[in-house]
Amino acid sequence: MIEDPIEAVYRVRSTPADVGARAEALLLEQTVELPRTALKSAFVRDRLVGTVLAIDEVGPGDFRVRLAQPAVAAASDPAQLLNILFGNCSLQPDVELEDLRLPGPLVAALGGPRHGIAGLRRLAGVTGRALTASVIKPIGLTVPEMAALCANLALGGLDLIKDDHGLADHAFCPFTERVRACLGAVGDAAQSTGRQTLYVPNLVGTPATVARQAREARELGVRAVMVSPMLLGLPFLNELVRDLGMPVLAHPAFGGALRIGPAPLLGKLFPLYGADAVIFPNAGGRFSFSAETCSAIAAALRNPAAAIAPAMPVPAGGIQVGSLPSVLERYGADAILLVGGSLLDAPDAPTLLSRTRAFVATVKAHFKP
Amino acid sequence: MIEDPIEAVYRVRSTPADVGARAEALLLEQTVELPRTALKSAFVRDRLVGTVLAIDEVGPGDFRVRLAQPAVAAASDPAQLLNILFGNCSLQPDVELEDLRLPGPLVAALGGPRHGIAGLRRLAGVTGRALTASVIKPIGLTVPEMAALCANLALGGLDLIKDDHGLADHAFCPFTERVRACLGAVGDAAQSTGRQTLYVPNLVGTPATVARQAREARELGVRAVMVSPMLLGLPFLNELVRDLGMPVLAHPAFGGALRIGPAPLLGKLFPLYGADAVIFPNAGGRFSFSAETCSAIAAALRNPAAAIAPAMPVPAGGIQVGSLPSVLERYGADAILLVGGSLLDAPDAPTLLSRTRAFVATVKAHFKP
Numbered sequence: 044m045i046e047d048p049i050e051a052v053y054r055v056r057s058t059p060a061d062v063g064a065r066a067e068a069l070l071l072e073q074t075v076e077l078p079r080t081a082l083k084s085a086f087v088r089d090r091l092v093g094t095v096l097a098i099d100e101v102g103p104g105d106f107r108v109r110l111a112q113p114a115v116a117a118a119s120d121p122a123q124l125l126n127i128l129f130g131n132c133s134l135q136p137d138v139e140l141e142d143l144r145l146p147g148p149l150v151a152a153l154g155g156p157r158h159g160i161a162g163l164r165r166l167a168g169v170t171g172r173a174l175t176a177s178v179i180k181p182i183g184l185t186v187p188e189m190a191a192l193c194a195n196l197a198l199g200g201l202d203l204i205k206d207d208h209g210l211a212d213h214a215f216c217p218f219t220e221r222v223r224a225c226l227g228a229v230g231d232a233a234q235s236t237g238r239q240t241l242y243v244p245n246l247v248g249t250p251a252t253v254a255r256q257a258r259e260a261r262e263l264g265v266r267a268v269m270v271s272p273m274l275l276g277l278p279f280l281n282e283l284v285r286d287l288g289m290p291v292l293a294h295p296a297f298g299g300a301l302r303i304g305p306a307p308l309l310g311k312l313f314p315l316y317g318a319d320a321v322i323f324p325n326a327g328g329r330f331s332f333s334a335e336t337c338s339a340i341a342a343a344l345r346n347p348a349a350a351i352a353p354a355m356p357v358p359a360g361g362i363q364v365g366s367l368p369s370v371l372e373r374y375g376a377d378a379i380l381l382v383g384g385s386l387l388d389a390p391d392a393p394t395l396l397s398r399t400r401a402f403v404a405t406v407k408a409h410f411k412p
Numbered sequence: 413m414i415e416d417p418i419e420a421v422y423r424v425r426s427t428p429a430d431v432g433a434r435a436e437a438l439l440l441e442q443t444v445e446l447p448r449t450a451l452k453s454a455f456v457r458d459r460l461v462g463t464v465l466a467i468d469e470v471g472p473g474d475f476r477v478r479l480a481q482p483a484v485a486a487a488s489d490p491a492q493l494l495n496i497l498f499g500n501c502s503l504q505p506d507v508e509l510e511d512l513r514l515p516g517p518l519v520a521a522l523g524g525p526r527h528g529i530a531g532l533r534r535l536a537g538v539t540g541r542a543l544t545a546s547v548i549k550p551i552g553l554t555v556p557e558m559a560a561l562c563a564n565l566a567l568g569g570l571d572l573i574k575d576d577h578g579l580a581d582h583a584f585c586p587f588t589e590r591v592r593a594c595l596g597a598v599g600d601a602a603q604s605t606g607r608q609t610l611y612v613p614n615l616v617g618t619p620a621t622v623a624r625q626a627r628e629a630r631e632l633g634v635r636a637v638m639v640s641p642m643l644l645g646l647p648f649l650n651e652l653v654r655d656l657g658m659p660v661l662a663h664p665a666f667g668g669a670l671r672i673g674p675a676p677l678l679g680k681l682f683p684l685y686g687a688d689a690v691i692f693p694n695a696g697g698r699f700s701f702s703a704e705t706c707s708a709i710a711a712a713l714r715n716p717a718a719a720i721a722p723a724m725p726v727p728a729g730g731i732q733v734g735s736l737p738s739v740l741e742r743y744g745a746d747a748i749l750l751v752g753g754s755l756l757d758a759p760d761a762p763t764l765l766s767r768t769r770a771f772v773a774t775v776k777a778h779f780k781p
Contacts, residue, residue: 075550076576086584087552115582116551122616122643123580130577130643130665160714160722160746171779175772177751178728181444182485183456195761199768203748207445208499211492213484215455247491249651250619274491274499276645282618292726296499345529353529357661359547377529379572382546392564399568403544410540 048093048111049149051128052142055106066095066108069138072131074116091116107141114145119152122278153281158290166266166290167202167241175200179225180207186216190224197232197240204229206245208271208294218244218256222263243267243292250279257287265289271296325358325370338373345377357381364402371409380406417462417480418518420497421511424475435464435477438507441500443485460485476510483514488521491647522650527659535635535659536571536610544569548594549576555585559593566601566609573598575614577640577663587613587625591632612661614638619648626656634658640665694727694739707742714746726750733771740778749775 051073057065074091075082082088093112101107117124124145132138145153156162164170177199179192196204204225212218222244229240246256246268253275260268269292272280284291326334341356359381362370370380382402389395420442426434443460444451451457462481470476486493493514501507514522525531533539546568548561565573573594581587591613598609615625615637622644629637638661641649653660695703710725728750731739739749751771758764 074578075552076578077550082550084553084557086554087550091550091552115584116578118580118582120580120617120621122618122621122640123578125643125666126578126580126616126640130640133642133666155716156722160724163724163748171745175749175751175775177768177771181446181451181456181460183444183460184453185455188453191761192764195765196768199765200772201768205750209443209445209485209492209495211487211489211495213487215484247495248489249491249647250645251651252489252491271491271495271499273502274494274645274647276619276643276648278618278643279645279648282620297494297502347524353525355529355532376540379532380544381574382544392560395561396564396568399546399565399570402546403569406544 047114047146047148049114049117049124049127049146050096050142050144051110051112051140053108053110053132054101054139054141055108056104056137057106058104059100062098062100062106062108065137066098066106066110069108069132069135070095070110070112072135073110073127074112076131114149117149119149120278121153121281122276124149124153125277154284156290157284157287163267163290168239169202175202177201177203178205178207180210182207182209182213182216184216186220186224189216189221190228193225193242194228194232197229197242198236200236200238201240203241203243203267205243205269205292208245208247208269208296210245211247212252212256219259219263222260222265226264241267243269245269245294247271247274250275250282253279253283257283261289267292269294273297325362326373327366334373341374341378353377355379364398364405367402367405368409371406376410416483416515416517418483418486418493418496418515419465419511419513420479420481420509422477422479422501423470423508423510424477425473425506426475427473428469431467431469431475431477434506435467435475435479438477438501438504439464439479439481441504442479442496443481445500483518486518488518489647490522490650491645493518493522494646523653525659526653526656532636532659537608538571544571546570546572547574547576549579551576551578551582551585553585555589555593558585558590559597562594562611563597563601566598566611567605569605569607570609572610572612572636574612574638574661577614577616577638577665579614580616581621581625588628588632591629591634595633610636612636612638614663616640616643619644619651622648622652626652630658636661638663642666694731695742696735703742710743710747722746724748733767733774736771736774737778740775745779 053069055062055065055069070093071077071079074093075087079088079092082092091113093110096109096111099107112127117127128143129140177196179189179196184192193204210216210221225242225244229242233239242265244260244265246253246260247270248256253270257268267290268287270280270283271294274297280291280293326337337358341358344356345353347353355377356374357379358370358374362380362382364382374380389398422438424431424434424438439462440446440448443462444456448457448461451461460482462479465478465480468476481496486496497512498509546565548558548565553561562573579585579590594611594613598611602608611634613629613634615622615629616639617625622639626637636659637656639649639652640663643666649660649662695706706727710727713725714722716722724746725743726748727739727743731749731751733751736749743749758767
């Protein structure tokens with residue numbers, strides 16, 4: 044029995060006959076990622092394996108599965124927590140994360156909103172009513188055009204004016220100049236309206252870029268900022284707010300990244316962003332990728348359409364030593380074959396060693412001239 | 413005509429009668445995010461609006477839409493590029509990003525794999541055959557247990573042994589000790605096998621944590637690392653590889669974040685990670701969220717199940733000034749009402765100003781005692 048667990052609720056498409064096994068598989072996938080038979084450590088079995096709390100049929104073939112996962116697995120780390128909640132199972136299309144509940148210490152480690160409703164109200168000077176807000180856009184306006192638009196909106200008496208989330212540090216509208224001009228615009232408007240509109244610039248880029256933008260914004264007098272957490276990475280959001288000292292508006296852009304097809308995401312974007320090797324679920328394993336998808340990912344990595352170095356495909360997940368010949372045929376020489384469970388499932392160390400040697404030997408033999 | 417554009421290919425569910433308008437809407441959504449009638453700047457119309465290159469029917473109700481988007485919109489920024497490709501439309505369930513092609517300068521800015529196949533082969537000392545790899549897991553093993561497993565796998569003659577992506581800096585198996593012990597294990601194994609297995613530790617955490625882990629790993633003698641880019645944020649991957657000096661394996665964990673329901677993602681995770689206000693598409697606008705979903709998000713933000721400060725709901729997208737009464741009824745006082753297009757669509761500045769004032773006045777009047 045795990046005390047004070049992470050509770051994760053999933054919707055799972057299954058059948059009444061299969062859903063029990065599916066829930067058990069989901070439970071293990073998100074922490075130990077091995078079948079129970081492969082768990083040789085008592086500490087692992089007792090402290091790292093969670094519990095299926097409930098399975099409820101919501102409709103035909105549609106189940107709600109409630110899991111309790113050990114908080115210790117999350118290591119009080121914002122990125123690792125996402126792993127526990129939806130790391131691997133995000134790639135299994137029969138599963139959707141529906142809800143979550145975190146234990147107190149983990150919540151405290153994340154910290155939540157540093158300002159929240161109260162801080163935003165204080166900043167805007169508004170109580171007892173909804174706040175009014177608008178946005179300056181489109182991308183492509185010059186700094187004077189942005190400022191004019193901002194001034195006009197501020198004169199309208201809005202509480203808040205934010206950048207469009209697509210406003211980056213563009214050459215035709217640089218971040219620093221835009222922020223300075225828009226702050227000036229809301230300041231001037233305040234002279235005539237008697238009330239200060241909050242201008243909220245958009246921060247976007249890599250962590251170093253966003254940190255620099257946050258610093259500049261603060262120095263210029265900005266009192267709240269916007270970011271797109273799914274674009275920047277949720278863990279970075281959590282790091283950013285630790286020292287930011289002002290409210291953060293979160294934009295949902297890229298919140299639907301799942302629907303990027305696996306070939307463009309893993310085969311193109313990952314290497315474009317710098318990955319030298321990309322792990323992906325091999326066809327026939329416990330994920331849903333077809334043989335065609337796997338071949339497409341491998342081909343995209345090896346023969347990049349863009350002018351970048353080829354990257355190494357790393358098929359993984361459910362590769363059995365016995366199925367190696369077909370895997371070797373599929374991927375050829377430019378691949379890292381990642382075999383996990385079917386080695387680690389060995390009952391003892393000598394068996395593991397011999398299986399591993401067999402794996403290695405099979406691969407070497409396949410490529411012998 | 414835009415030269416050297418970003419090409420983005422989407423699969424779109426539509427009807428033959430509607431798909432032309434749908435493609436046009438998608439084109440505008442990803443850059444200017446306004447209807448053409450709202451584009452008053454010639455520079456915006458000429459340089460920031462892309463082109464629908466082709467629409468092909470793939471099957472009944474299933475279309476392939478090929479767009480050319482202006483590279484200048486991406487500002488040579490890794491995060492902003494994701495915005496252009498799949499920022500807003502990731503939230504529209506009738507759209508999937510199917511493929512992409514970037515112009516040369518943008519590819520060069522990203523840089524791609526710094527080591528790739530050639531570097532990994534050099535590092536592993538393997539030519540002409542596939543590389544062999546396995547993984548140390550499960551989470552919960554102690555450092556000596558990890559090292560013993562690693563030694564055993566290395567003795568098997570693998571080319572590469574990687575951490576499970578769920579191995580973080582756990583108290584029961586700290587990062588530094590694990591890496592040191594596993595490096596020792598593969599080193600010892602090399603004494604007896606005569607060949608050096610590559611040990612690849614997993615880096616996970618916020619950017620600062622991952623940067624520290626990368627530094628420690630390098631000092632300990634690690635020659636390749638693994639990260640989960642969707643967990644850490646793709647832009648951070650791109651920043652990390654600039655100075656890393658060794659190959660990066662990318663793990664697909666969290667690559668399916670889209671299938672997190674909107675209420676848990678936007679209503680729970682975003683504020684848990686520190687967002688003080690969360691923008692989400694209001695029901696009835698151009699996104700798919702139902703009124704129930706919107707109410708659930710707002711309720712979750714305001715009355716967090718976890719012990720964190722309440723955060724401000726920011727309904728946005730398609731709110732018309734004329735529809736304000738129903739929006740005000742739905743969200744009540746604790747909300748930031750974000751109105752964009754229906755203000756910005758105004759033909760001139762005075763109209764914009766008067767519309768804005770009407771918006772502000774309507775909201776104020778609604779909350780008058």
